[in-house]
Structure formats: structure tokens, C-alpha cells
Amino acid sequence: MGERSDQPKKEVKEFEPPEDFAANATVNDPDIYRRAEEDPEGFWEENAKELKWYREWDRVLKWEPPHSEWFIGGKINACYNCLDTNLEKRADKTALIWEAENGEIRKYTYKELLDEVCRFANVLKDSGIKKGDIVTIYLPMIPEVIIAMLACARIGAPHSVVFAAFSGDSLATRIGNANSRVLVTCDGYSRRGKVVEQKNKVDDGIKSCGIIEKVIVVRHHGNDISMKEGRDVWWHEVMKDSDISCEPEIMDSEDMLFLMYTSGTTGKPKGIVHATGGYMVATYTTTKFVFDLNEDDIYWCTADCGWITGHSYIVYGPLANGATLVTYEGAPDYPDKDRYWDIIERHKVTILYTAPTAIRTFMKWGSSWPEMHDISTLRLIGSVGEPINPGAWLWYHENIGLGKCPVVDTWWQTETGMIMISPLPGVTTTKPGSATMPMPGIKAAVLDEKGNETAPGEDGYLAILNPWPSMVRTVFGNEERFIETYWSKWDYKTYFAGDGAKRDDDGYFWIIGRVDDVIKVSGHRIGSAEFESIMVSHPSVAEAGVVGKEDELKGEVIYCYVTLRSGTEESDDLKRELRSYAEKNIGPFARPKLIIFSDDLPKTRSGKIMRRVLKSIANNKDPGDLTTLQDPDVVEVLKERTRTLESA
Ligand code: WT7
Numbered sequence: 034m035g036e037r038s039d040q041p042k043k044e045v046k047e048f049e050p051p052e053d054f055a056a057n058a059t060v061n062d063p064d065i066y067r068r069a070e071e072d073p074e075g076f077w078e079e080n081a082k083e084l085k086w087y088r089e090w091d092r093v094l095k096w097e098p099p100h101s102e103w104f105i106g107g108k109i110n111a112c113y114n115c116l117d118t119n120l121e122k123r124a125d126k127t128a129l130i131w132e133a134e135n136g137e138i139r140k141y142t143y144k145e146l147l148d149e150v151c152r153f154a155n156v157l158k159d160s161g162i163k164k165g166d167i168v169t170i171y172l173p174m175i176p177e178v179i180i181a182m183l184a185c186a187r188i189g190a191p192h193s194v195v196f197a198a199f200s201g202d203s204l205a206t207r208i209g210n211a212n213s214r215v216l217v218t219c220d221g222y223s224r225r226g227k228v229v230e231q232k233n234k235v236d237d238g239i240k241s242c243g244i245i246e247k248v249i250v251v252r253h254h255g256n257d258i259s260m261k262e263g264r265d266v267w268w269h270e271v272m273k274d275s276d277i278s279c280e281p282e283i284m285d286s287e288d289m290l291f292l293m294y295t296s297g298t299t300g301k302p303k304g305i306v307h308a309t310g311g312y313m314v315a316t317y318t319t320t321k322f323v324f325d326l327n328e329d330d331i332y333w334c335t336a337d338c339g340w341i342t343g344h345s346y347i348v349y350g351p352l353a354n355g356a357t358l359v360t361y362e363g364a365p366d367y368p369d370k371d372r373y374w375d376i377i378e379r380h381k382v383t384i385l386y387t388a389p390t391a392i393r394t395f396m397k398w399g400s401s402w403p404e405m406h407d408i409s410t411l412r413l414i415g416s417v418g419e420p421i422n423p424g425a426w427l428w429y430h431e432n433i434g435l436g437k438c439p440v441v442d443t444w445w446q447t448e449t450g451m452i453m454i455s456p457l458p459g460v461t462t463t464k465p466g467s468a469t470m471p472m473p474g475i476k477a478a479v480l481d482e483k484g485n486e487t488a489p490g491e492d493g494y495l496a497i498l499n500p501w502p503s504m505v506r507t508v509f510g511n512e513e514r515f516i517e518t519y520w521s522k523w524d525y526k527t528y529f530a531g532d533g534a535k536r537d538d539d540g541y542f543w544i545i546g547r548v549d550d551v552i553k554v555s556g557h558r559i560g561s562a563e564f565e566s567i568m569v570s571h572p573s574v575a576e577a578g579v580v581g582k583e584d585e586l587k588g589e590v591i592y593c594y595v596t597l598r599s600g601t602e603e604s605d606d607l608k609r610e611l612r613s614y615a616e617k618n619i620g621p622f623a624r625p626k627l628i629i630f631s632d633d634l635p636k637t638r639s640g641k642i643m644r645r646v647l648k649s650i651a652n653n654k655d656p657g658d659l660t661t662l663q664d665p666d667v668v669e670v671l672k673e674r675t676r677t678l679e680s681a
Pocket residue numbers: 295341342416417418419420421442443444445446447448468530531532544545546547556557558
């Protein structure tokens with residue numbers, strides 16, 4: 034067992050898979066890479082056969098770049114593959130252990146989960162939901178979010194889960210884009226002991242959107258809410274008389290399983306469309322390989338079902354593997370900073386999957402918190418969401434993995450649906466800070482502007498060269514944007530991930546971060562343009578430039594440069610108001626760290642705000658060539674203001 038400390042004592046550059054781990058691992062033969070490379074379609078087909086299909090596919094892949102179809106002619110149901118298929122061997126196995134922030138615990142066996150899902154599927158049907166109708170789910174991490182997702186999948190209604198901390202306005206935008214008639218939400222929930230009035234956010238948000246016909250409300254927190262006659266119904270009331278059996282809908286492999294909205298480089302969020310068959314094969318397979326799930330594992334992914342990680346690696350991948358899940362509703366420091374380690378000890382968690390921003394926070398809190406608990410049941414630990422710096426990786430390995438657990442740093446995206454670059458814990462030698470190598474069947478590369486591979490050590494753009502089963506099919510209702518964003522950079526058949534990266538002499542991938550105007554705050558994706566368009570909707574704001582500033586804990590924080598309308602006075606009150614405005618209109622995770630007022634912003638001669646320049650000012654870096662600026666002097670002024678505010 035490695036000794037625990039806050040400062041890793043020695044710089045170890047590489048870690049071999051521990052011998053005992055490798056000996057028992059699901060994958061311990063590196064030959065899997067060669068086999069998958071020689072015949073990627075055969076590789077995916079072999080794994081697809083482990084799922085239950087109503088009808089087998091006629092053809093594995095149709096690739097007409099940038100469009101792919103997988104398991105063509107295949108018929109499948111995702112919910113059936115997560116629940117019914119487990120009944121024979123695992124009916125009484127615990128599928129879900131849920132813990133509330135206040136300590137309440139609820140457990141569901143596979144059979145119990147299936148019953149609840151069927152009952153809710155029937156509720157949806159009774160609400161008029163048919164195959165193809167999109168249902169919006171706006172719930173915190175409570176069992177009902179998983180039940181609602183699987184119920185949608187069962188009846189072939191794609192779900193659109195909106196992160197519970199988003200504002201009512203953000204919810205309404207997504208409902209509008211998806212044209213969703215039914216919404217599933219709750220009265221409220223607790224965050225660090227304080228109530229979040231979820232239903233009030235709904236009422237405000239959808240007031241003017243006029244699409245929602247029915248709101249199904251989970252009674253969770255018990256706070257007072259108002260129910261709108263004819264529109265709102267209580268979950269527990271409609272569930273009471275609902276039938277316990279519901280035949281799964283037979284879906285085409287290419288039918289949409291769900292929509293997931295994510296931020297991009299324009300003002301509007303994109304609805305990422307995932308198809309059923311390929312997504313199930315991809316998440317089932319990668320869960321099995323990367324997390325090495327065994328029958329007795331207790332698996333805890335700390336993500337939220339409001340993001341893709343919750344879809345792929347809480348719900349679909351792990352349940353299709355018959356896993357026992359732990360989920361937790363609340364904050365890691367409630368009631369104290371050892372909550373995670375307490376959960377691991379009590380539930381005997383064996384696999385932990387969390388985010389670098391959390392790891393860096395734990396590191397700051399110090400190793401005395403995990404030391405208070407017996408977390409030696411852990412045998413594998415993972416990371417996702419942003420680059421993990423070597424220091425945090427080493428701390429995680431020593432203090433949480435106790436020096437014995439392999440660390441899997443997994444690179445992927447909402448758009449990829451599955452883990453794309455990651456160690457296989459029984460095979461891959463890891464290097465702290467590197468996501469290592471593409472998964473079997475995936476060809477990735479680092480390319481320059483022209484599409485040529487960069488030399489080792491040289492920065493470039495991360496690209497995926499071949500299709501994979503869970504790739505984004507389109508942007509909902511905006512095919513043009515799909516092609517423009519992901520495929521137009523090179524040749525319309527190479528996927529542009531939007532990340533900068535480099536490879537080392539051994540070919541290992543080192544992800545640097547976003548190269549486009551997407552900011553990552555604690556792993557949450559926020560688009561600069563989306564943020565700016567909200568800021569300029571405030572009556573006092575004329576112009577806004579929003580950029581990410583590197584931050585030790587959160588990865589990035591938001592700096593918001595604002596020009597006020599003429600006649601508006603700069604004041605601290607107005608700064609506070611603008612911060613709350615961002616919070617109210619997007620969500621608390623989008624609260625700007627700094628608001629910097631300025632009479633002018635760096636602009637091109639044609640008047641376009643140059644975010645690149647703002648970003649270098651925020652990050653105290655050389656802004657480079659300024660000759661194309663309307664007024665280069667503004668840079669010095671902004672630099673000075675930024676530094677003054679930072680030291681205030
Ligand atoms: C972006 C995708 C994938 C689920 C959670 C985030 C960054 C993600 C890593 C990693 C370096 C990472 C990238 C990517 N990212 N994982 N292991 N190392 N960067 O999904 O919100 O769609 O964000 O997250 O920048 O493009 P997402």
C-alpha cells in the first residue's frame with residue numbers, strides 16, 4: 034500500500050498495470066488492439082452479439098462521410114438490454130444504491146427497477162407520449178431520473194435530460210428546440226442543505242414557451258409549490274394505479290435514443306443526437322473494457338445524469354453490464370469534506386469514476402479526509418471531463434487509489450458518446466497526465482491546420498479518423514451546423530474534436546484543452562458566444578466578451594469583459610447584478626469570477642470582438658500580433674484593470 038501524503042514524494046513517470054490486477058482483468062491481452070485495427074467492423078460486431086437484438090443486422094456499417102449508420106436492419110430496445118436481460122441471472126441483485134444529501138438511502142434490485150420503469154413507461158403512454166416524441170427530464174440525481182430515462186427508452190420516446198442546475202430559461206430554450214410536450218421534474222432538492230426551488234424555475238421558465246402540455250412532478254424535497262390545474266400532476270399519484278407490465282418497443286438500430294444539449298461556439302446550444310443500436314454496443318463494450326466490471330463490483334460514477342457521462346457511464350453502459358451502481362444526490366463537502374470517502378467505506382465501492390476538478394479540490398482539502406475512512410475496497414479509479422494535471426493524477430493514485438489502483442484517464446465528449454482515448458487497466462502502462470491511447474477500434478491522430486500529422490511533441494488538433502458506433506448522428510434540426518462544426522475543418526470525413534493535443538515519442542496522447550471558444554468550468558461546457566448573448570440581453574450592457582481564465586481548482590473560471598450602455602454608471606452593485614443575471618439565466622456554475630468594465634474591447638477593424646486577445650489578457654499571456662486591432666491601446670488598459678481586480 035502506498036503511503037499517503039499531500040505531496041507525491043517521487044516523480045514516477047510510468048505505471049505498469051499491477052500484476053494481480055492484470056491477471057484477473059477482463060482484457061489483459063494487448064492483441065485486442067491489433068485485432069480491432071485489422072477488422073474494426075468485426076470487432077464491434079463481436080461485441081454487439083453480446084446484446085439482445087430482436088433482429089440481427091444485415092450490415093455492420095454504412096459510412097457515407099460524415100454520415101454513419103450502424104447495425105443496419107438491426108432491431109433492439111435499450112431499456113430491455115439494461116433491465117430485462119439481467120432478470121434471469123440478477124433479478125434480486127442490487128442495481129442501484131442511491132444516497133440523498135440528507136443521508137436517506139434507497140436501494141433497487143434489477144426486478145424492482147424494472148417494475149418502476151414499466152409503471153412510468155405506462156404513465157408516459159397515458160400522457161399521450163408515442164414512439165418518437167421527445168420527453169424532457171429536469172431532475173436532480175434521484176432514482177426517478179434513471180427511471181424516467183429508461184421508461185422513455187422502453188417506449189421509444191427519446192429523452193432530453195436537462196441538468197437540474199440550469200435556469201428555467203435554459204430549460205425553456207431546450208424544450209423549444211426539441212418541441213417537447215411532456216416534462217418530468219420535481220418540487221425541489223437540497224444542495225449543501227439549502228433548497229433549490231426546481232418547480233418554481235420550471236413555472237417561470239416555461240411560462241412563455243407554450244409547448245409543454247403536461248408536467249409530472251416528483252415529490253422529493255417537500256417544499257411548497259403550486260400545481261397548475263390541467264397541466265401538472267404528481268409522480269406518486271399517477272404511478273399509483275399504473276400497470277406494472279409494459280412491452281418494450283422494437284426500435285430500429287438507427288432510431289434516436291436521446292438528445293443531449295451541449296454548448297458550442299455559437300449562441301445556441303446544440304442538440305446532439307444519439308442512435309440506439311450503435312450507442313448501446315459502444316457504451317456496453319467500453320464500460321466492460323475500461324471499468325473492468327466484475328459481478329461483485331460496486332461501481333460509483335459521481336457524474337450527473339444531466340450530462341453525457343451520466344447517460345453512458347451511469348445508466349446505459351453499466352446497467353447493460355448488470356452492475357451495481359452507487360449514486361449520490363449531493364455535494365462532496367456536505368455535511369463534511371469526507372462525504373465521498375464515507376460513501377465509499379459504507380457501500381464498499383470498488384470502482385470510482387470522477388472529475389479532475391473534484392480531485393484537485395480533494396487535494397486542496399488534504400489527505401486527512403480520505404484517511405479517516407477505510408477506502409481500501411477501491412480497485413480501479415477513473416477521471417473524465419478535462420485534462421488532469423500530473424500532480425492531481427499522482428495525488429489521486431496515492432491517496433485514493435492507495436498506490437495500488439490503476440488510474441484510467443478517459444478522454445471523450447458528448448458527441449462521441451463513448452470513451453475514445455483511455456488506458457485499458459489490465460494492459461496499458463499509464464503516464465500521469467496522459468489519456469494514453471485510443472480504444473480498440475478507434476483511430477485518433479493529432480493533425481495540423483492542413484490535416485498532416487504533427488511531429489511528436491508538437492501541438493495540433495485532435496482528430497478521429499474512422500467511424501465508431503456511438504458517434505453523433507446529427508445536430509437536432511440543424512444538419513448544417515453538424516457538418517460545419519465537426520467535419521468541415523479538413524476533408525469532411527475526419528472528425529474535428531475541438532481539442533488541442535500532442536503525442537509523445539511513444540505515441541501517447543496528451544490533451545491540452547479546447548481550441549475553440551468553449552469554456553470548461555469544473556468540467557461543465559459553456560460557450561463564449563452563448564454567454565455573451567445572455568449578457569448583452571441585460572439592459573445595461575452594450576457589449577460583452579467572455580473568456581476562460583486558467584484556474585487551479587476549476588480548470589477554468591469565467592472572466593467577463595463588459596462595455597456598458599452610455600449613461601450607465603459603473604458600480605459594484607451593477608457587477609453583483611450582472612453576476613446574478615448570468616447565474617439566473619444560465620445556472621450557478623456559470624457565475625463569472627470577474628466582471629471587468631471597459632469603455633472599449635479589442636476589436637478587428639470590422640468590429641468583431643477578438644476573444645483570442647481577451648483570453649491572453651485574462652491569462653496574463655502575450656496577446657501576439659495586434660496589428661489588426663482597431664485600437665491596440667485598449668489591450669494595456671484591459672491588462673491593468675484585470676490585474677488590479679485580481680489583486681483586490
Ligand atoms: C470535452 C468534452 C466526456 C464526458 C464529460 C465531458 C474535455 C473530457 C477529458 C480528458 C482531457 C477531457 C475535452 C472534450 N475532456 N475528458 N480525460 N482529458 N480533456 O463531456 O461536456 O462533451 O466535454 O471535455 O475538452 O472536448 P463534454
